[in-house]
Amino acid sequence: MTNRYNFHEIEGKWQQYWDTANLYAEKEDTHLPRYYCLEMFPYPSGRLHMGHVRVYAIGDVIARFKRMEGYNVLHPMGWDAFGLPAENAAIQRNIHPHKWTWDNIDIMRRELKRLGLSYDWNREYSTCEPGYYKWTQWLFLLLYKHGLAYRKRAAVNWCPSCATVLANEQVVAGLCERCDAVVEKTDLEQWFFRITDYADRLLDGLDKLEGWPEKVKAMQANWIGRSEGTEIIFSIEGFDDKLPVFTTRPDTVFGVTYMVLAPEHPLVERLVTGQEYEHEIRAFLKEVLSQDEITRTSEETEKKGILTGRYAINPLNNERIPILIGNYVLGGYGTGAVMGVPAHDHRDFAFAKKYGLPIRTVVVPEGEAGAVSPSEAYVDDGILVNSGQFSGLGNQEAMQKITIHLETVGKGGPKVNYRLRDWLISRQRYWGTPIPIIYCEKCGAVPVPETDLPVLLPTDVEFRPTGRSPLVDYEEFVKVSCPKCNGPARRETDTMDTFIDSSWYFLRYADPYNDEQPFAKDKADAWMPVDQYVGGVEHAILHLMYSRFFQMVLADFGLVDTDIPFQNLLAQGMVLQDGAKMSKSKGNVVDPDRIVAQYGADTARLFILFAAPPEKDLEWSDEGVEGSYRFINRVWRLVMEYIDLIKDTPVSVSKDLGPKERELRRVVHSSVRKVTEDVANRFSFNTAISAIMEMVNGMYQYKDMPVAKQELGVVRECVELLLLVLAPFTPHVVEELWHQLGYSESIHSQPWPQYDEATTKAEEITIVVQVNGKVRDRIVVPAGSDAETVKEMVFARPRVQEYVDNRTIVNTIVVPGRLVNIVVR
Numbered sequence: 008m009t010n011r012y013n014f015h016e017i018e019g020k021w022q023q024y025w026d027t028a029n030l031y032a033e034k035e036d037t038h039l040p041r042y043y044c045l046e047m048f049p050y051p052s053g054r055l056h057m058g059h060v061r062v063y064a065i066g067d068v069i070a071r072f073k074r075m076e077g078y079n080v081l082h083p084m085g086w087d088a089f090g091l092p093a094e095n096a097a098i099q100r101n102i103h104p105h106k107w108t109w110d111n112i113d114i115m116r117r118e119l120k121r122l123g124l125s126y127d128w129n130r131e132y133s134t135c136e137p138g139y140y141k142w143t144q145w146l147f148l149l150l151y152k153h154g155l156a157y158r159k160r161a162a163v164n165w166c167p168s169c170a171t172v173l174a175n176e177q178v179v180a181g182l183c184e185r186c187d188a189v190v191e192k193t194d195l196e197q198w199f200f201r202i203t204d205y206a207d208r209l210l211d212g213l214d215k216l217e218g219w220p221e222k223v224k225a226m227q228a229n230w231i232g233r234s235e236g237t238e239i240i241f242s243i244e245g246f247d248d249k250l251p252v253f254t255t256r257p258d259t260v261f262g263v264t265y266m267v268l269a270p271e272h273p274l275v276e277r278l279v280t281g282q283e284y285e286h287e288i289r290a291f292l293k294e295v296l297s298q299d300e301i302t303r304t305s306e307e308t309e310k311k312g313i314l315t316g317r318y319a320i321n322p323l324n325n326e327r328i329p330i331l332i333g334n335y336v337l338g339g340y341g342t343g344a345v346m347g348v349p350a351h352d353h354r355d356f357a358f359a360k361k362y363g364l365p366i367r368t369v370v371v372p373e374g375e376a377g378a379v380s381p382s383e384a385y386v387d388d389g390i391l392v393n394s395g396q397f398s399g400l401g402n403q404e405a406m407q408k409i410t411i412h413l414e415t416v417g418k419g420g421p422k423v424n425y426r427l428r429d430w431l432i433s434r435q436r437y438w439g440t441p442i443p444i445i446y447c448e449k450c451g452a453v454p455v456p457e458t459d460l461p462v463l464l465p466t467d468v469e470f471r472p473t474g475r476s477p478l479v480d481y482e483e484f485v486k487v488s489c490p491k492c493n494g495p496a497r498r499e500t501d502t503m504d505t506f507i508d509s510s511w512y513f514l515r516y517a518d519p520y521n522d523e524q525p526f527a528k529d530k531a532d533a534w535m536p537v538d539q540y541v542g543g544v545e546h547a548i549l550h551l552m553y554s555r556f557f558q559m560v561l562a563d564f565g566l567v568d569t570d571i572p573f574q575n576l577l578a579q580g581m582v583l584q585d586g587a588k589m590s591k592s593k594g595n596v597v598d599p600d601r602i603v604a605q606y607g608a609d610t611a612r613l614f615i616l617f618a619a620p621p622e623k624d625l626e627w628s629d630e631g632v633e634g635s636y637r638f639i640n641r642v643w644r645l646v647m648e649y650i651d652l653i654k655d656t657p658v659s660v661s662k663d664l665g666p667k668e669r670e671l672r673r674v675v676h677s678s679v680r681k682v683t684e685d686v687a688n689r690f691s692f693n694t695a696i697s698a699i700m701e702m703v704n705g706m707y708q709y710k711d712m713p714v715a716k717q718e719l720g721v722v723r724e725c726v727e728l729l730l731l732v733l734a735p736f737t738p739h740v741v742e743e744l745w746h747q748l749g750y751s752e753s754i755h756s757q758p759w760p761q762y763d764e765a766t767t768k769a770e771e772i773t774i775v776v777q778v779n780g781k782v783r784d785r786i787v788v789p790a791g792s793d794a795e796t797v798k799e800m801v802f803a804r805p806r807v808q809e810y811v812d813n814r815t816i817v818n819t820i821v822v823p824g825r826l827v828n829i830v831v832r
Contacts, residue, residue, distance in 0.1 A: 012643040014607030018739040022123055030753055031070075031125040033081045042078035043534045044070040045513055045573075047542030047550070048085045051111035051133075052092060055118045057582040057589060057615070057627065058543070060599045064612045065579055065621050065692070066541045067124045071735035072686050074125075075759035081534055083516040084119065084126040086112050088135035089505045093438045097470045104438040105466045108135060118600065122608045123738045125755070130519045134508035139515065140440040141461035142525035143508055146557075148443055148454050149564065155201045158452060161431060162271050162296075162338065165193040181297040192271065192296035198442060198501065200430040202556050206231055208570075209427075209555055218575030220622070223547040230548045232426020237410045239346070239419040241266065241319040244327060248274055250319055253341045253424045256351065257409045258402040261394040262369035264359065265347040266319045266330045267312060270295045271338025278330065282316045288332065295334040303334050310335045310358050322418035323409075324395060329364070339428050349384065356384040369393045370402050430553065432504040437468065437476045439502030447489035447496040456490050462498070476500060509550055510557040513537055513572060525566075532568045540573035547578065577690060580624035582615075589627070597627055609737035610636040616692040616736060638700065639740055642733065645706060646726055646744045652719055654749050658727065659720030667709060668718045672766050674705035675725045679762040682732045696736060702729055723748075731760040775826040776801055778810040794821040801827050 025031065046066035049059060070082035093104035100107070112133060119126070132139050150156040164173040168188035178190050202209075210231045213224045237257035241250040250266065268275055270292045279288045291313045295303065302308055312333040319328045328346075335354075336345055349359035349366040359366050368381055370389040391398050397405045414420030433442070441462040443455035455462055465484050468477035478484055478500040489496040511525070517534045518526040536558075542550075554572045562570040581588050584595035602611045614635040619625040660672070681698035685691040706725055709717065726748070730741045734754050745754035769790045774797060776784040784806045788797055798819055801807055807829070814831040821827050 010640075010644055010647075012607070012640050012740055014609065014739065017743045018121075018123065018608050021739050021742045022120060024742075025123075025125075025753070025755075026120070026128075028753070029129070030755060031082065032127045032129050034079050039077065039079035041081070041534060042070075042073045042539075043081045043537045044073065044539045045081075045083065045516070045537045045541070047540070047546060048087050048509070048512065049115065050087050050090055050092070051108055051115055053111045053114060055115055055599050057597050057599055060122065060611060061582055061615045061621075061625065062541055062543065062579055063119065063122065063124055064615050065577065065690070066539075067122075067612075068616065068686065068692060068735040069539055069541070069690070070125055071738065071755060072759065074755065075731075075734065075757060076687075077758060081130075081516065082126055083130040083519075084124075084128065085131050085512065085516070086115075086133040086135075087505065087509050087512070088112065088133040089140075089439045089502075089508055091436060091438070094436060094470070097438075103466065103470075105135070108133075108438075121603055122599075122612065125738070130516050132515065132519050134440075134505075134512065135438075135464075137461045137463055138522075140464075140508070142515070143440045143503065143511075144443040144455070144460050144462060145457060145525060146511060147503065147507070148457065148460075150200060150560065151444075151454055153564070155204065155560065156198060156432075157201065158196055158198050160194045161197040161199075162192045163195050163197065163435075165191045167191060178299055181299065181302070189297050191293065195435075197431055197433040198444075198503075200432055200556075202430045202553075203425060203427055205556055205559055206233065206425045206427050208559055209552060212555065212559070212570070215571060216573075216576070219573075220544075220576060220578050223544065223551065223576060223578055226547045227552050230426065230552065232424075234424050234426075236422055236424060237406070237413065237419060238342075238422035239322065239413060240417075241322060241328070241346075243274075243278075243330070244318040244320060246274075246277070246317075248277075250274070250330075250344055251342045251419070252344050252346050253422055254346060256348065256406070257413070258391060258394075258397075258405040259348040259351045259369055260321070260323055260346070260409060261391075261397075262348045262350050262367045263321055263326075263328055263346040264349060264365040264367055266328055267333040267336050267345050267347055267358075268315075268330060269336040269338040269343040270332055270334070272332075272336075272343040275332060278315050278317045279332075284314075284316065288313055288315065291332065295332075298334070300337055300339075304337065308334070310354065310361070312358065312362060314362075322413070322416070331362075333358075340426060341424055350381050351384055351386055353384045353386065356381075367393060373401075430504070430556075432507060433501040434504055435476055435500075436502055437464075437470075437478055439505060440464070440508065441478075442499045442501050442503055444499040445487055445489060445496045446499065447492065447494060449494055450489055450491045450496075453489055453491050453496070459490070464502075476502075478502075506549055506553050510553040511561070513540075513554070514561075514567070528566060528568075531566070535567060536569050536571045536574045539575045539577065541577045541579060543581070544578040551576070577621060579621045580619065582625050582627060584627045586626070602632060606632060606636045607639070607739070609639055609739050613639065613696065613737055617696045618693070620693055621690055638703070639737060641707075642703060642729070642737075643740060643744070645703060645710065646730070647747070648710070649722055649726060650747050652714065653723040653726060654747075656719045656723050658724040659718075660724060661718075661720075664718065664721065666770070667712065668721050669766075669770065671705060671709045671725060672721060672763075673769060675702050675728055676762040676766040678702035678705075679728055679732055679760055680764075680767055683759070683762065686735070692736070695732075699729070699732055699736075702732075728760050730754060731757060772824055774801070774824075776804070776807060777826060777828040778807070779830060780828060783807065783810050790824075794823070797821055797827060801829075 044066055046062050070080050074080045088108050093108050096107045097104045164178050166173050166183040166188050168186045181190055183190055210233055234255055236253055236255035238251050238253055243250055279285055312331040315330045317330045319330055321328055347355045349355040350368045351370055371392055372389045388402055391400050391402060391405050410421055441464055443462045445453045447453055465481060468481055470477055485497050487496050487498050514526050514531050518530040558572040559570045561567045589596045614632045618631050678698045678701055682695040685695035730745055734741045742754050771787050772790050774786050774788055775782055776786060784804055786800055788800055811831055817830040817832055819829050
């Protein structure tokens with residue numbers, strides 16, 4: 008008998024067995040209920056980190072448990088392979104993104120397999136494969152055909168030194184991450200998806216996501232940012248252009264004393280050209296546009312503005328209002344213009360004080376005689392003053408009447424505004440899915456015919472340290488014939504945002520080798536929506552919302568039945584080291600490969616599942632890893648010491664078991680019940696593992712009896728139950744022990760064990776005895792004893808008599824199955 012679990016030998020052996028047997032492939036058995044378990048697929052960055060181990064271990068327990076429950080489980084894995092890091096590697100390491108990506112995939116695939124994860128590797132694919140991105144391009148054309156993909160000019164980050172557009176991620180504190188040059192804003196033609204057309208459905212659909220964390224749904228609702236208010240159309244003195252603004256406080260329109268435009272507003276260029284202080288204004292614009300939006304809108308950032316010398320006209324009182332440009336107004340939100348009402352908005356009040364702008368009160372508390380010069384902004388409800396025909400009205404009533412009046416005179420009306428902007432999907436990068444559009448001087452923008460897909464991303468390109476996409480200068484890619492007129496044309500050199508690749512990947516798993524369409528509808532409908540999706544809360548907005556958008560679009564076009572991509576979502580917490588998120592820069596990263604090499608994959612899995620509830624952050628602990636390793640070896644020794652005794656002994660439970668056997672079975676069956684409930688209902692893996700540890704403790708207590716007095720048929724039952732409930736957590740060690748018991752089939756093909764409810768009930772229970780709330784004794788009573796019986800047994804105890812003799816008993820409180828409290832005086 009081997010006293011220590013030799014994971015070096017055993018884990019590789021069973022991984023090979025599972026792979027050869029194709030054990031985890033989806034069975035395509037229509038008679039079994041289906042269950043689709045999916046973890047967010049990884050970016051192939053080179054090595055797994057402990058965050059990967061956590062999310063994949065969680066998903067693997069769910070998948071293994073559901074298989075044992077009798078489900079036909081789809082549990083696939085693939086690679087979110089396009090993206091900027093591969094281009095950075097190409098420049099920094101002089102290695103092509105294609106090679107860097109595929110080398111990393113090979114490394115990470117080996118690491119995943121080494122963890123014993125039960126993936127159906129037959130369905131593996133990478134988003135950078137032409138066989139996948141062909142259909143990403145096809146979906147782009149589908150949206151284009153239905154008016155959901157369009158092109159317009161938009162502001163982008165521009166590095167004058169590198170002479171290239173930068174993604175937001177490449178702008179750090181307003182500087183280019185490559186050369187530290189100040190980043191400017193410039194306008195370029197960009198491709199967008201019209202996600203705003205789905206804003207209401209995305210918002211209302213959150214109510215249907217009952218299996219999603221409320222935190223995630225709240226984050227999406229805030230990002231969509233639906234607000235109901237009023238549009239007010241101001242005119243501009245000396246211009247024919249209109250200046251619409253959105254407000255939720257139309258009752259304050261008579262208190263507008265200035266207007267503020269975003270630096271990106273399309274009218275800014277015309278308004279400032281030829282002005283007396285044009286040079287100063289342009290310097291201000293350059294300064295503001297070098298900052299990212301988060302910095303500009305931060306509470307800590309000083310609110311700055313500059314006068315343009317132009318004036319807007321208030322549509323209700325024809326008052327001239329100075330127009331400023333401000334750093335805190337964003338071109339991408341609302342109309343890119345806000346009306347300043349300093350008497351009734353705290354931010355506007357501070358801004359007006361700073362720049363000496365007028366402050367006019369138009370709402371006062373009910374009962375006050377009239378407007379006074381305010382010392383601070385009044386933002387509560389009240390009565391309108393200085394508001395023309397609306398003076399004297401309550402401000403809530405005035406909101407409605409002013410909105411109706413604006414609509415009547417053609418100067419505005421009711422408006423619903425969204426924080427959500429259309430999805431900018433153009434990337435001036437190389438390593439991504441080419442956008443399937445061709446530009447012809449005669450025909451304009453022409454979609455690539457579906458028969459010509461995929462538009463292949465050339466791999467024989469040369470990277471230069473400037474970071475400029477090599478596609479721009481690759482004539483064999485750029486120069487093409489127009490599909491309409493056959494004249495000279497050029498291909499789009501932008502690639503797609505990689506979030507598009509991950510917005511439909513879960514559908515491709517249902518039909519990964521289909522060459523005729525992205526997926527067959529019947530196969531997608533058979534599996535969708537994903538029953539359980541697992542991933543980090545950092546993806547709460549972009550990936551999860553874009554996936555919902557795509558699913559809704561595909562449902563609208565009849566490609567799928569459901570408009571919900573993920574029925575249930577588990578957002579796991581981070582893995583921390585000394586309270587901080589693990590990162591290479593902090594030097595606190597724990598290498599999963601080192602843990603697996605030192606302790607085995609089962610130990611890595613067990614610790615990461617036991618250390619914290621899955622939705623909470625997990626603090627890394629070397630001592631915790633050691634403890635998990637010791638527990639696995641404890642299980643190993645327990646079973647191996649019994650192997651020769653029970654290998655040929657069938658499970659047998661006689662009716663006249665002794666009290667120790669009955670207690671052993673109670674502990675074991677109670678643990679099976681606890682594990683079943685914790686995994687099935689709550690995904691409380693840490694408490695499930697704790698219950699298994701209690702089971703092992705109970706079995707060790709029984710093992711200490713002389714062998715001759717042990718019921719080996721009961722031992723066999725308990726050993727099998729132990730291995731079966733451990734199977735989803737530590738798949739290697741239980742597979743070895745299962746076969747050591749004499750079985751030839753995999754333990755992972757066995758049904759989940761059933762527990763005997765009657766057996767879980769204790770024959771005797773311990774009752775705590777208190778006197779005036781202090782514990783004075785403990786007593787063992789038959790389970791199910793009524794209150795009077797328990798009282799009789801308690802008062803018969805000599806130790807209890809010491810505390811109640813010669814004292815008046817005021818009350819005796821019996822809490823069934825737990826305690827008795829005697830109140831005396």
